[in-house]
Amino acid sequence: MVQLTGPALWRGPHTKEKVVALTFDDGPNDPDTLNLLGVLARHGVKATFFIVGANAAKNPGRVKQAFDEGHAIGNHSYSHAFLKPLSEPSFEKEIGKTQDVLRGIIGKTPALFRAPWFFRHPAMLRTVRRHGMLHVTGIFGNYWEVFQPSAESMAKTAERKIRPGGIVVFHDGREARGGKRHNSVEAANLLIPRLTARGYRFATLPELLGVSAYQEGQEAGFDILSV
Ligand SMILES: [Zn+2]
Secondary structure, eight states: OOOSSSSOBOBOSOOSSOEEEEEEEEEOOTTHHHHHHHHHHHHTOOOEEEEOHHHHHHOHHHHHHHHHTTOEEEEOOSSSOOOSSOSHHHHHHHHHHHHHHHHHHHSSEEOEEOOGGGOOOHHHHHHHHHTTOEEBOOEESSGGGGGOOOHHHHHHHHHHHOOTTBEEEEESSOTTTOOOOHHHHHHHHHHHHHHHHTTOEEOOHHHHHTSOSEESOOSTTOOGGGO
């Protein structure tokens, strides 16, 4: 059962099928996002990008490219910061503004949201719900990539943690300020064939969860549970 206001989803439905969703947060962040799209295309893998609105505003073409190449686009706040007061108007500036930016680029309204640092707050969850979005987390594949461990060590960590129905969190950017993520790109390049050799296939996150990536209506308050 998909939940909107309870615990965020950290894995897909219980399944024995070897299917995983690769997700990438904090982009677009070139040249790493551009290179990552090349890696995914070469391996024939569709992934999910949780986009920082401010980064999208600076590089809309890369978001459009990811969308056009079949990857799913989700909302990851505007500035990757939630400033006080932690109230609905304050969250609206981060979440609603990013919806507007993404809608302007891809012509669709995202249905998935991932909070920066998997942040949780009742007013944030209300804002996410008001926008008709589902809050999704995942299993960090490369959280410590802030310190850029080697691609090999990130791929190994992700491979060790992966389970059928798993949601892997990688980063192709760093918050709203960019930063080097080339090791992440290479980690994905190493990980994909290893998981394929173990019998895994790759799905976008909405495919894994059995939900739509985008909302049918444009109106705020569209509730994906009501359809
Ligand atoms: Zn993030």
